[in-house]
Amino acid sequence: MATRQSIDHFLEQCEGALHFAEFEFNEASRQEHYDDEQFQNSQRYIEEALTDMDRLYASSNAQQREMLARMQQQLNEMKNEMILLRH
Numbered sequence: 001m002a003t004r005q006s007i008d009h010f011l012e013q014c015e016g017a018l019h020f021a022e023f024e025f026n027e028a029s030r031q032e033h034y035d036d037e038q039f040q041n042s043q044r045y046i047e048e049a050l051t052d053m054d055r056l057y058a059s060s061n062a063q064q065r066e067m068l069a070r071m072q073q074q075l076n077e078m079k080n081e082m083i084l085l086r087h
Contacts, residue, residue: 002060007067010056014071017045021078028085039082046079 021042028039050072057068 002056002064004064007056007060007064010052011067011071014049014053014075017042017049018071018074018078021046021082025078025082025085043079043082046075046082050075050079 024039024042053068053072053075057065060068
């Protein structure tokens with residue numbers, strides 16, 4: 001069973017990855033190929049968060065799964081927007 005603290009800490013990490021990705025997405029939208037490495041790093045952080053989420057999801061309770069599912073949706077939306085951006 002995942003602890004509340006471990007879920008909260010993980011969600012904070014996901015929010016950090018999401019904010020970083022949003023920043024890089026906005027920068028890439030304005031400047032095109034300005035900093036490809038940072039853009040790719042932010043995509044990698046999103047992927048890592050989604051992979052880690054799968055493992056944590058298996059050991060969480062129903063309430064925790066709901067919180068994780070909402071974060072997963074946000075991460076997937078950002079991931080898709082980044083993929084579709086003509087960068």
